[in-house]
Amino acid sequence: MADSGIGTSVRHWLHYSNLAASFFKQYGSARKIRDDYEKHIISTLQQRNIENATIQISGGQIRIQSKREPVQLSLVRVEELIAGYYKQRGGKDETKDIMLFLKANRGYHTTKSLKQSGITPKQLEMQ
Numbered sequence: 713m714a715d716s717g718i719g720t721s722v723r724h725w726l727h728y729s730n731l732a733a734s735f736f737k738q739y740g741s742a743r744k745i746r747d748d749y750e751k752h753i754i755s756t757l758q759q760r761n762i763e764n765a766t767i768q769i770s771g772g773q774i775r776i777q778s779k780r781e782p783v784q785l786s787l788v789r790v791e792e793l794i795a796g797y798y799k800q801r802g803g804k805d806e807t808k809d810i811m812l813f814l815k816a817n818r819g820y821h822t823t824k825s826l827k828q829s830g831i832t833p834k835q836l837e838m839q
Contacts, residue, residue: 725826787814 754776757763767774783789791811798805 713825727830729826729828787811 754763757765757776763776765775791807792811795807797803800809
């Protein structure tokens, strides 16, 4: 006997899964367009030598700022940094041994999730 609530839960899950996918695509598109405008504005201000300008907008101001963002530490980047450390310090380079240890002992978290397969909503629209 099937749980009568499971069907409703599945329908809601599908609805919100599709909604999230749609929002994710819209978010990506909006971010790209925003970034293009940002590059254009910064470039224009730099060309006119008014990089320090303050642009008044309703509810505030816009200024160019410099942001420092750390480089992501992928395993490749960690390996490069460790190799650089040993090159600078001198002595035996243990980079390979350290990387083998890190990869062997990295560990993983396993979680359960639902996976949708078959016809996607976009394919249904095309039919």
